[in-house]
Amino acid sequence: MAKPLPSPFDKAKVVAENRRARYDYFVEERFEAGIELMGTEVKALRTGEGSIAESYATVEDEQVYLINSSIPQYGNRGYADHEPRRRRRLLLKTREINKLNGAIHRQGLTLVPLSIYFNSRGRAKIELALARGKKVHDKRETIKERDWKREQGRIMRNRG
Template structure:
């Protein structure tokens, strides 16, 4: 079986970077059913409002919506089904230690293809306060203004 050697982002959780400080990110495999894979490859996955939780020594993604595959008929599963992440035991133990610290949580940041397989970029995140979000928005607005001014200057 020949696998493609490209990395393609299929879904991204943009709101996660707005609501959380990403302290660390890691790659994990995800356990999917065949029709879910086809639907994700078609770009029909949504990572908004989802998170990961550790239960009985395994990590699960909760709240990730994968729309039913149109040609899947009876093989489609529940769109909000809890999905298991595939990590080594040592990685799970390290993440468990990090999550036990107050204020940290696991947030899926993106779904992408790597060598033909669907992977999840999992972030260890700490929540932002409202003033942190305002600072980030101000900084983004300042960068946009500077870029606009530089673009206007280059016209002349």
């Protein structure tokens, strides 16, 4: 029997989502982390811009960093500016960082960002997942399952 999913995080406004991650990886455990951002980055995210499609996270020197995420420059910026693809530090507790580091090194798992969102308090958060990569046959199985669910929905709609 599968273990129950943890309670969903408080997502008031989702800015960017990595939909490909659920296709490429088995999600084992999820974490919510804060992101260390500059002011223009927050403003760009509030307008709905940003991408985490090709990004990943690493643990370096007791810190977690988000790498290769793109937050474009804010249009009405003044002198303050940011680099769109810079490394961004993620804010996690030491115990969580140690747990992630152990899982990455011992079990060979990957840290994958699933979504960037604003919570109900207006703070930018990122949902990280400890994930195991899928093989080609696993991906085919996922496609078959998704198609069967879609077909079930059609059959039930046509019956009722």
